[in-house]
Amino acid sequence: MNHTQMLSAHANKQAWLVRRYIVYQVLTNMWFLGAVWLYFYRIYITDQQIGLLDAMAFSIGLLAEVPSGALADKFGRDKMVRLGQILTGVGLLIQIAGSSFVPFVVGQAIMMIGISFVSGADDALFFEQLKFDKRSTRWRKLVTRGSQAALVATILTTILGGWLHYINPRIPWLLTALAFICSAILIWPIKDTRAKRTREPFAVETLGYLHDIKIGFVQFRLPRLWIYVPIILAVQGLFYTTGFGILRLILLSRFHFSPLTGSIAVAACGVITVVALEVMHRKAERLSEKWVIGIVSVSAALSLLLATAAGIGPWGLVVILTLYLGEHALSPFMSEVLNRHAPENQRATVLSVASFLKTLPYVGLGPLIGALNTHGHLRYFLVIWACIVAATAALYLATKKQDVLIATPDNT
Numbered sequence: 001m002n003h004t005q006m007l008s009a010h011a012n013k014q015a016w017l018v019r020r021y022i023v024y025q026v027l028t029n030m031w032f033l034g035a036v037w038l039y040f041y042r043i044y045i046t047d048q049q050i051g052l053l054d055a056m057a058f059s060i061g062l063l064a065e066v067p068s069g070a071l072a073d074k075f076g077r078d079k080m081v082r083l084g085q086i087l088t089g090v091g092l093l094i095q096i097a098g099s100s101f102v103p104f105v106v107g108q109a110i111m112m113i114g115i116s117f118v119s120g121a122d123d124a125l126f127f128e129q130l131k132f133d134k135r136s137t138r139w140r141k142l143v144t145r146g147s148q149a150a151l152v153a154t155i156l157t158t159i160l161g162g163w164l165h166y167i168n169p170r171i172p173w174l175l176t177a178l179a180f181i182c183s184a185i186l187i188w189p190i191k192d193t194r195a196k197r198t199r200e201p202f203a204v205e206t207l208g209y210l211h212d213i214k215i216g217f218v219q220f221r222l223p224r225l226w227i228y229v230p231i232i233l234a235v236q237g238l239f240y241t242t243g244f245g246i247l248r249l250i251l252l253s254r255f256h257f258s259p260l261t262g263s264i265a266v267a268a269c270g271v272i273t274v275v276a277l278e279v280m281h282r283k284a285e286r287l288s289e290k291w292v293i294g295i296v297s298v299s300a301a302l303s304l305l306l307a308t309a310a311g312i313g314p315w316g317l318v319v320i321l322t323l324y325l326g327e328h329a330l331s332p333f334m335s336e337v338l339n340r341h342a343p344e345n346q347r348a349t350v351l352s353v354a355s356f357l358k359t360l361p362y363v364g365l366g367p368l369i370g371a372l373n374t375h376g377h378l379r380y381f382l383v384i385w386a387c388i389v390a391a392t393a394a395l396y397l398a399t400k401k402q403d404v405l406i407a408t409p410d411n412t
Contacts, residue, residue: 013129014130014131017126017129017130017190018130018142020186020187020190021126021130021142021146022145022146022149023149023186024122024183024186024187025146025147025149025150025153026149026150026152026153027153027179027180027182027183027186028085028118028150028179028180028183029150029151029153029154029157030153030154030157030175030176030179031154031157031158031161031176032157032158032160032161032164032171032172032173032175032176032179033161033172033173033176034154034157034158034161034263034266035158035161035162035249035252035259035262035263035265035266036161036162036165036169036172036259036262036263037172037173037249038050038246038249038250038253039165039169039249039259040165040169040170040172040173041053041104043099043169044099044100044101044104045100045101045104046374047246047250047370047373047374048367048370048371048374049101049370050246050370051246051366051367051368051369051370051371052366052367052370053101053104053105053108054108054245054246054362054366054367054370055362055363055364055366055367056105056108056109057105057108057109057111057112058112058245058359058362058363058366059363060109060112060113061109061111061112061113061115061116061359062112062116062356062359062360062363064112064113064116064117072117072120072121072124072348072349072352073124073345073346073347073348073349076192077121077122077124077125077128077192077348078125078187078190078191078192079192080117080118080121080348081117081118081121081122081125081184081187082184082187082188083114083117084113084114084115084116084117084118084119084121085114085118085180085181085183085184085187086114086180086181086184087110087111087113087114087117088111088114088115088118088177088180089114089177089178089180089181089184090110090111090114090177091107091108091109091110091111091112091113091114092107092111092173092174092176092177092180093107093173093174093177094106094107094110095107095108095111095173096170096173096174096177114180116352116355119351119352119355120347120348120349120350120351120352120354120355121348121351121352122187123335123339123351124339124347124348124351125187125190125192125348126190127139127339127347128192128193128344128347129190129193130142137284137285137336139335139336139339140284140332140333140335140336141281141284141332143331143332143335143336144277144280144281144284144332145281147277147328147331147332148274148277148278148281151270151273151274151277151328152270152274154267154270155267155270155271155274156267157175157176157179158263158266158267158270159263159264159267161175161176161263162259162260162262162263162264163260163263165259165260165263166259166260215343215346215349216346216349216350216352216353217353219341219342219343219346219350219353220350220353220354220357224341225337225338225341227396227399227400228334228337228338228396229357230392230395230396231293231297231334231392231396232334232354232357232358233357233358233360233361233392234297234361234385234388234389234391234392235293235296235297235300235326235330235389235392235393236327236330236334236357236358237357237358237359237360237361237362237365238300238304238323238361238385238389239300239323239326239327239330240358240359240361240362241361241362241365241366241369242323242324242327243323243324243327244362245362245365245366245369246366246369246370247365247369248266248320248323248324249262250369250370250373250378251307251316251319251320252265252266252316252320254307254316254373254378255312255313255314255315255316255317255319255320256313257316265317265320266320266324268317268321269317269320269321269324269325270324272321272325273321273324273325273328273329276325276328276329277328277329280329280332289333289336289337290396290397290400292329292330292333293330293333293393293396294393294396294397296326296329296330297326297389297390297392297393297396298390298393299322299326300322300323300326300389301386301387301389301390301393302322302386303318303319303322303323303326304319304382304383304385304386304389305382305383305386306318306319307319307382308379308382308383334354338350338351338354339351365381368381369381
Protein backbone atom coordinates (compact mmCIF):
# COMPACT_ATOMS: atom_id res chain seq x y z
CA MET A 1 0.00 0.00 0.00
CA ASN A 2 1.53 3.32 -1.08
CA HIS A 3 1.49 6.53 0.93
CA THR A 4 -1.57 7.97 -0.86
CA GLN A 5 -3.55 4.79 -0.24
CA MET A 6 -2.55 4.80 3.43
CA LEU A 7 -3.73 8.39 3.81
CA SER A 8 -7.00 7.54 2.08
CA ALA A 9 -7.55 4.50 4.29
CA HIS A 10 -6.85 6.58 7.40
CA ALA A 11 -9.29 9.29 6.25
CA ASN A 12 -11.98 6.67 5.56
CA LYS A 13 -11.46 5.13 9.00
CA GLN A 14 -11.68 8.56 10.63
CA ALA A 15 -14.93 9.31 8.79
CA TRP A 16 -16.35 5.93 9.87
CA LEU A 17 -15.36 6.55 13.49
CA VAL A 18 -16.82 10.07 13.43
CA ARG A 19 -20.17 8.66 12.25
CA ARG A 20 -20.06 5.96 14.94
CA TYR A 21 -19.22 8.57 17.58
CA ILE A 22 -22.23 10.71 16.61
CA VAL A 23 -24.66 7.75 16.61
CA TYR A 24 -23.16 6.50 19.88
CA GLN A 25 -23.78 9.89 21.47
CA VAL A 26 -27.38 9.77 20.24
CA LEU A 27 -28.06 6.32 21.71
CA THR A 28 -26.46 7.08 25.06
CA ASN A 29 -28.52 10.26 25.40
CA MET A 30 -31.96 8.85 24.65
CA TRP A 31 -33.19 9.63 28.14
CA PHE A 32 -36.91 8.95 27.81
CA LEU A 33 -37.05 9.09 31.62
CA GLY A 34 -35.06 12.34 31.83
CA ALA A 35 -37.88 14.59 33.06
CA VAL A 36 -40.13 12.01 34.73
CA TRP A 37 -37.96 9.63 36.78
CA LEU A 38 -38.58 11.63 39.97
CA TYR A 39 -42.34 11.28 39.49
CA PHE A 40 -41.98 7.52 39.00
CA TYR A 41 -40.03 7.20 42.25
CA ARG A 42 -42.55 9.42 44.06
CA ILE A 43 -45.24 6.81 43.38
CA TYR A 44 -43.45 4.54 45.85
CA ILE A 45 -41.00 6.57 48.01
CA THR A 46 -40.51 10.11 49.42
CA ASP A 47 -38.09 12.82 48.22
CA GLN A 48 -35.93 12.19 51.29
CA GLN A 49 -35.73 8.48 50.40
CA ILE A 50 -34.96 9.42 46.80
CA GLY A 51 -32.03 11.54 47.96
CA LEU A 52 -30.80 8.66 50.13
CA LEU A 53 -31.29 6.22 47.24
CA ASP A 54 -29.21 8.38 44.93
CA ALA A 55 -26.48 8.85 47.53
CA MET A 56 -26.18 5.10 48.18
CA ALA A 57 -26.24 4.12 44.50
CA PHE A 58 -23.96 6.94 43.40
CA SER A 59 -21.50 6.05 46.18
CA ILE A 60 -21.20 2.54 44.78
CA GLY A 61 -20.77 3.95 41.28
CA LEU A 62 -18.23 6.43 42.63
CA LEU A 63 -16.13 3.63 44.14
CA ALA A 64 -16.08 1.96 40.71
CA GLU A 65 -15.22 5.16 38.85
CA VAL A 66 -11.43 5.41 39.05
CA PRO A 67 -10.68 1.65 39.15
CA SER A 68 -12.77 1.27 35.99
CA GLY A 69 -10.55 3.77 34.18
CA ALA A 70 -7.42 1.92 35.25
CA LEU A 71 -9.00 -1.38 34.18
CA ALA A 72 -9.87 0.12 30.80
CA ASP A 73 -6.30 1.34 30.29
CA LYS A 74 -4.89 -2.05 31.30
CA PHE A 75 -7.35 -4.58 29.86
CA GLY A 76 -9.04 -2.73 27.00
CA ARG A 77 -11.21 0.35 26.71
CA ASP A 78 -13.50 -1.33 24.19
CA LYS A 79 -14.34 -4.16 26.62
CA MET A 80 -15.13 -1.78 29.47
CA VAL A 81 -17.42 0.37 27.30
CA ARG A 82 -19.43 -2.63 26.09
CA LEU A 83 -19.75 -4.09 29.59
CA GLY A 84 -20.67 -0.71 31.06
CA GLN A 85 -23.47 0.01 28.61
CA ILE A 86 -24.97 -3.45 29.11
CA LEU A 87 -24.84 -3.05 32.91
CA THR A 88 -26.51 0.37 32.59
CA GLY A 89 -29.36 -1.20 30.64
CA VAL A 90 -29.70 -4.08 33.10
CA GLY A 91 -29.78 -1.66 36.06
CA LEU A 92 -32.64 0.23 34.44
CA LEU A 93 -34.54 -3.00 33.77
CA ILE A 94 -34.24 -4.01 37.44
CA GLN A 95 -35.78 -0.69 38.49
CA ILE A 96 -38.61 -1.17 36.00
CA ALA A 97 -39.51 -4.40 37.77
CA GLY A 98 -39.36 -2.79 41.23
CA SER A 99 -41.85 -0.90 43.33
CA SER A 100 -39.96 -0.27 46.58
CA PHE A 101 -36.74 1.18 47.96
CA VAL A 102 -34.58 -1.98 47.82
CA PRO A 103 -34.92 -2.90 44.09
CA PHE A 104 -34.50 0.77 43.24
CA VAL A 105 -31.20 0.85 45.15
CA VAL A 106 -29.97 -2.38 43.55
CA GLY A 107 -30.93 -1.32 40.03
CA GLN A 108 -29.59 2.19 40.45
CA ALA A 109 -26.30 0.85 41.85
CA ILE A 110 -25.83 -1.52 38.89
CA MET A 111 -26.68 1.32 36.51
CA MET A 112 -24.14 3.62 38.16
CA ILE A 113 -21.43 0.93 38.04
CA GLY A 114 -22.17 0.59 34.32
CA ILE A 115 -21.96 4.35 33.80
CA SER A 116 -18.68 4.38 35.77
CA PHE A 117 -17.24 1.67 33.54
CA VAL A 118 -18.07 3.75 30.46
CA SER A 119 -17.10 7.23 31.66
CA GLY A 120 -13.67 8.14 30.39
CA ALA A 121 -13.20 4.83 28.58
CA ASP A 122 -15.43 5.77 25.63
CA ASP A 123 -13.84 9.20 25.13
CA ALA A 124 -10.36 7.68 25.47
CA LEU A 125 -11.23 4.94 22.97
CA PHE A 126 -12.50 7.34 20.31
CA PHE A 127 -9.77 9.92 20.95
CA GLU A 128 -7.03 7.32 20.53
CA GLN A 129 -8.59 5.71 17.45
CA LEU A 130 -9.27 9.01 15.64
CA LYS A 131 -5.66 10.19 16.05
CA PHE A 132 -6.48 13.87 15.56
CA ASP A 133 -3.67 16.40 15.70
CA LYS A 134 -3.61 17.51 19.35
CA ARG A 135 -2.76 21.05 18.25
CA SER A 136 -6.04 21.36 16.35
CA THR A 137 -9.58 21.94 17.62
CA ARG A 138 -10.92 18.89 15.77
CA TRP A 139 -11.65 16.89 18.93
CA ARG A 140 -13.37 19.84 20.64
CA LYS A 141 -15.45 20.41 17.51
CA LEU A 142 -16.38 16.73 17.26
CA VAL A 143 -17.43 16.69 20.93
CA THR A 144 -19.51 19.80 20.27
CA ARG A 145 -21.12 18.20 17.21
CA GLY A 146 -21.75 15.01 19.18
CA SER A 147 -23.34 17.06 21.94
CA GLN A 148 -25.66 18.66 19.41
CA ALA A 149 -26.79 15.28 18.07
CA ALA A 150 -27.15 13.98 21.62
CA LEU A 151 -29.26 16.97 22.61
CA VAL A 152 -31.60 16.49 19.65
CA ALA A 153 -32.07 12.88 20.80
CA THR A 154 -32.58 14.03 24.39
CA ILE A 155 -35.12 16.67 23.35
CA LEU A 156 -37.25 14.24 21.36
CA THR A 157 -37.05 11.42 23.89
CA THR A 158 -37.70 13.76 26.84
CA ILE A 159 -40.94 15.02 25.29
CA LEU A 160 -41.96 11.52 24.25
CA GLY A 161 -41.07 10.19 27.70
CA GLY A 162 -43.23 12.84 29.37
CA TRP A 163 -46.21 11.70 27.28
CA LEU A 164 -45.47 7.97 27.75
CA HIS A 165 -45.29 8.49 31.53
CA TYR A 166 -49.05 9.11 31.54
CA ILE A 167 -49.68 5.88 29.59
CA ASN A 168 -47.42 3.77 31.82
CA PRO A 169 -44.65 5.25 34.00
CA ARG A 170 -42.41 2.24 33.31
CA ILE A 171 -42.31 2.63 29.52
CA PRO A 172 -39.75 5.52 29.51
CA TRP A 173 -37.44 3.37 31.65
CA LEU A 174 -37.75 0.40 29.28
CA LEU A 175 -36.96 2.45 26.17
CA THR A 176 -33.94 4.07 27.87
CA ALA A 177 -32.61 0.63 28.84
CA LEU A 178 -32.93 -0.63 25.25
CA ALA A 179 -31.07 2.43 23.92
CA PHE A 180 -28.07 1.72 26.16
CA ILE A 181 -27.97 -1.94 25.16
CA CYS A 182 -28.08 -0.88 21.50
CA SER A 183 -25.11 1.45 22.10
CA ALA A 184 -23.06 -1.55 23.26
CA ILE A 185 -23.90 -3.35 20.00
CA LEU A 186 -23.01 -0.25 17.95
CA ILE A 187 -19.56 0.12 19.51
CA TRP A 188 -18.70 -3.61 19.30
CA PRO A 189 -16.63 -3.36 16.06
CA ILE A 190 -14.39 -0.61 17.50
CA LYS A 191 -11.31 -2.26 18.97
CA ASP A 192 -8.65 -0.95 21.31
CA THR A 193 -5.57 -1.28 19.07
CA ARG A 194 -2.91 -0.34 21.60
CA ALA A 195 -0.11 -2.85 22.13
CA LYS A 196 -1.33 -5.86 24.08
CA ARG A 197 -0.01 -6.17 27.60
CA THR A 198 2.09 -9.12 28.70
CA ARG A 199 0.75 -11.39 31.40
CA GLU A 200 2.41 -10.98 34.80
CA PRO A 201 2.04 -12.67 38.22
CA PHE A 202 -1.11 -11.69 40.12
CA ALA A 203 0.78 -9.75 42.81
CA VAL A 204 2.65 -7.75 40.17
CA GLU A 205 -0.60 -7.13 38.25
CA THR A 206 -2.31 -5.86 41.41
CA LEU A 207 0.55 -3.55 42.36
CA GLY A 208 0.68 -2.20 38.81
CA TYR A 209 -3.06 -1.65 38.81
CA LEU A 210 -2.94 0.28 42.11
CA HIS A 211 0.00 2.27 40.79
CA ASP A 212 -2.04 3.26 37.70
CA ILE A 213 -4.85 4.53 39.94
CA LYS A 214 -2.36 6.52 42.00
CA ILE A 215 -0.84 8.02 38.85
CA GLY A 216 -4.32 9.06 37.69
CA PHE A 217 -4.81 11.13 40.85
CA VAL A 218 -1.24 12.46 40.76
CA GLN A 219 -1.89 13.97 37.31
CA PHE A 220 -4.32 16.40 38.92
CA ARG A 221 -1.60 17.68 41.24
CA LEU A 222 0.50 18.80 38.27
CA PRO A 223 0.35 22.49 37.25
CA ARG A 224 -1.37 21.79 33.92
CA LEU A 225 -4.42 20.19 35.57
CA TRP A 226 -4.69 21.22 39.23
CA ILE A 227 -6.33 24.59 38.45
CA TYR A 228 -9.29 22.70 36.93
CA VAL A 229 -9.99 20.61 40.04
CA PRO A 230 -12.17 23.26 41.80
CA ILE A 231 -14.10 23.79 38.55
CA ILE A 232 -14.72 20.05 38.22
CA LEU A 233 -15.84 19.75 41.85
CA ALA A 234 -18.01 22.86 42.18
CA VAL A 235 -19.26 23.71 38.68
CA GLN A 236 -19.33 20.35 36.93
CA GLY A 237 -20.43 18.83 40.23
CA LEU A 238 -23.42 21.20 40.20
CA PHE A 239 -24.23 20.29 36.60
CA TYR A 240 -24.02 16.59 37.48
CA THR A 241 -26.33 17.15 40.45
CA THR A 242 -28.74 18.91 38.09
CA GLY A 243 -28.53 16.72 34.99
CA PHE A 244 -28.00 13.25 36.46
CA GLY A 245 -29.15 13.92 39.98
CA ILE A 246 -32.28 15.11 41.70
CA LEU A 247 -31.89 18.89 41.46
CA ARG A 248 -33.37 19.67 38.01
CA LEU A 249 -36.62 17.84 38.67
CA ILE A 250 -36.92 19.32 42.16
CA LEU A 251 -36.45 22.78 40.63
CA LEU A 252 -39.11 22.03 38.00
CA SER A 253 -41.46 20.96 40.78
CA ARG A 254 -40.47 24.08 42.79
CA PHE A 255 -41.45 26.23 39.80
CA HIS A 256 -44.78 24.34 39.52
CA PHE A 257 -44.13 22.45 36.26
CA SER A 258 -46.07 19.20 35.78
CA PRO A 259 -44.38 16.04 34.38
CA LEU A 260 -45.54 16.95 30.85
CA THR A 261 -44.85 20.70 30.98
CA GLY A 262 -41.55 19.97 32.71
CA SER A 263 -40.61 17.64 29.84
CA ILE A 264 -41.49 20.37 27.34
CA ALA A 265 -39.48 22.93 29.33
CA VAL A 266 -36.39 20.69 29.39
CA ALA A 267 -36.82 20.00 25.66
CA ALA A 268 -37.04 23.76 24.97
CA CYS A 269 -33.78 24.24 26.85
CA GLY A 270 -32.29 21.52 24.69
CA VAL A 271 -33.34 23.27 21.47
CA ILE A 272 -31.73 26.54 22.58
CA THR A 273 -28.60 24.66 23.62
CA VAL A 274 -28.33 22.95 20.22
CA VAL A 275 -28.34 26.37 18.55
CA ALA A 276 -25.74 27.68 21.01
CA LEU A 277 -23.50 24.68 20.37
CA GLU A 278 -23.72 25.29 16.63
CA VAL A 279 -22.37 28.80 17.20
CA MET A 280 -19.61 27.35 19.40
CA HIS A 281 -18.76 24.80 16.72
CA ARG A 282 -18.39 27.47 14.03
CA LYS A 283 -16.32 29.77 16.22
CA ALA A 284 -14.25 27.06 17.94
CA GLU A 285 -10.89 28.58 17.00
CA ARG A 286 -11.91 31.99 18.38
CA LEU A 287 -13.42 30.92 21.69
CA SER A 288 -11.36 31.50 24.83
CA GLU A 289 -11.21 28.64 27.32
CA LYS A 290 -10.67 31.04 30.19
CA TRP A 291 -13.67 33.22 29.50
CA VAL A 292 -16.03 30.41 28.53
CA ILE A 293 -15.32 28.65 31.84
CA GLY A 294 -15.57 31.97 33.70
CA ILE A 295 -18.87 33.02 32.13
CA VAL A 296 -20.43 29.57 32.55
CA SER A 297 -19.43 29.46 36.23
CA VAL A 298 -20.68 32.95 37.10
CA SER A 299 -23.95 32.35 35.22
CA ALA A 300 -24.47 29.11 37.15
CA ALA A 301 -23.98 30.92 40.48
CA LEU A 302 -26.47 33.65 39.51
CA SER A 303 -29.04 31.07 38.38
CA LEU A 304 -28.92 29.38 41.78
CA LEU A 305 -29.57 32.69 43.47
CA LEU A 306 -32.53 33.30 41.16
CA ALA A 307 -33.88 29.85 42.01
CA THR A 308 -34.24 30.85 45.66
CA ALA A 309 -37.36 32.77 44.61
CA ALA A 310 -39.78 29.84 44.51
CA GLY A 311 -42.66 32.03 43.36
CA ILE A 312 -41.14 33.02 40.01
CA GLY A 313 -43.18 30.29 38.26
CA PRO A 314 -42.49 29.98 34.52
CA TRP A 315 -39.51 32.35 34.87
CA GLY A 316 -37.83 29.39 36.54
CA LEU A 317 -37.18 28.23 33.00
CA VAL A 318 -34.32 30.76 32.96
CA VAL A 319 -32.67 28.84 35.80
CA ILE A 320 -33.13 25.48 34.07
CA LEU A 321 -31.83 26.87 30.77
CA THR A 322 -28.74 28.46 32.34
CA LEU A 323 -27.72 25.23 34.05
CA TYR A 324 -28.58 23.12 30.99
CA LEU A 325 -26.68 25.33 28.56
CA GLY A 326 -23.76 25.77 30.94
CA GLU A 327 -23.27 22.02 31.30
CA HIS A 328 -23.05 21.44 27.55
CA ALA A 329 -21.01 24.55 26.80
CA LEU A 330 -18.39 23.60 29.39
CA SER A 331 -18.11 19.92 28.41
CA PRO A 332 -16.10 20.28 25.13
CA PHE A 333 -13.51 22.52 26.78
CA MET A 334 -13.01 20.23 29.76
CA SER A 335 -12.83 17.18 27.48
CA GLU A 336 -10.20 18.90 25.35
CA VAL A 337 -8.12 19.96 28.36
CA LEU A 338 -8.17 16.49 29.92
CA ASN A 339 -7.52 14.53 26.72
CA ARG A 340 -4.74 16.86 25.62
CA HIS A 341 -2.86 16.75 28.93
CA ALA A 342 -3.43 13.10 29.92
CA PRO A 343 -0.61 10.63 29.20
CA GLU A 344 -1.64 8.21 26.44
CA ASN A 345 -1.39 5.06 28.57
CA GLN A 346 -3.32 6.61 31.48
CA ARG A 347 -5.90 8.60 29.48
CA ALA A 348 -8.95 6.58 30.57
CA THR A 349 -7.69 6.62 34.17
CA VAL A 350 -7.28 10.41 34.16
CA LEU A 351 -10.73 10.89 32.61
CA SER A 352 -12.21 8.55 35.22
CA VAL A 353 -10.56 10.52 38.02
CA ALA A 354 -12.15 13.68 36.57
CA SER A 355 -15.52 11.90 36.45
CA PHE A 356 -14.95 10.74 40.04
CA LEU A 357 -14.33 14.32 41.17
CA LYS A 358 -17.39 15.54 39.27
CA THR A 359 -19.60 12.88 40.85
CA LEU A 360 -18.14 13.16 44.36
CA PRO A 361 -20.18 16.18 45.59
CA TYR A 362 -23.47 14.47 44.74
CA VAL A 363 -22.87 11.65 47.21
CA GLY A 364 -23.42 14.21 49.97
CA LEU A 365 -25.67 16.60 48.06
CA GLY A 366 -28.25 13.98 47.02
CA PRO A 367 -29.65 13.22 50.48
CA LEU A 368 -29.08 16.83 51.58
CA ILE A 369 -31.14 18.27 48.72
CA GLY A 370 -33.86 15.65 49.21
CA ALA A 371 -34.10 16.34 52.95
CA LEU A 372 -34.01 20.14 52.57
CA ASN A 373 -36.71 20.03 49.90
CA THR A 374 -38.89 17.73 52.00
CA HIS A 375 -38.76 20.27 54.85
CA GLY A 376 -39.06 23.37 52.63
CA HIS A 377 -35.49 24.64 53.13
CA LEU A 378 -33.93 24.12 49.66
CA ARG A 379 -33.00 27.82 49.46
CA TYR A 380 -30.15 27.27 51.96
CA PHE A 381 -28.43 24.88 49.56
CA LEU A 382 -29.01 27.19 46.60
CA VAL A 383 -27.42 30.20 48.31
CA ILE A 384 -24.43 28.31 49.77
CA TRP A 385 -23.58 26.47 46.54
CA ALA A 386 -23.95 29.70 44.54
CA CYS A 387 -21.28 31.24 46.78
CA ILE A 388 -19.02 28.19 46.34
CA VAL A 389 -19.34 28.34 42.54
CA ALA A 390 -18.66 32.10 42.50
CA ALA A 391 -15.55 31.65 44.66
CA THR A 392 -14.37 28.83 42.38
CA ALA A 393 -14.80 31.03 39.30
CA ALA A 394 -12.83 33.85 40.94
CA LEU A 395 -10.01 31.44 41.88
CA TYR A 396 -9.83 30.02 38.34
CA LEU A 397 -9.82 33.44 36.65
CA ALA A 398 -7.12 34.69 39.00
CA THR A 399 -4.98 31.57 38.58
CA LYS A 400 -5.31 31.09 34.81
CA LYS A 401 -2.61 33.57 33.85
CA GLN A 402 -2.28 32.52 30.21
CA ASP A 403 -5.19 31.75 27.91
CA VAL A 404 -3.83 30.44 24.63
CA LEU A 405 -6.25 29.97 21.77
CA ILE A 406 -5.61 26.90 19.60
CA ALA A 407 -5.69 28.29 16.09
CA THR A 408 -4.87 25.31 13.86
CA PRO A 409 -7.56 25.42 11.16
CA ASP A 410 -9.60 22.37 10.16
CA ASN A 411 -12.90 21.50 8.54
CA THR A 412 -14.42 19.09 11.04
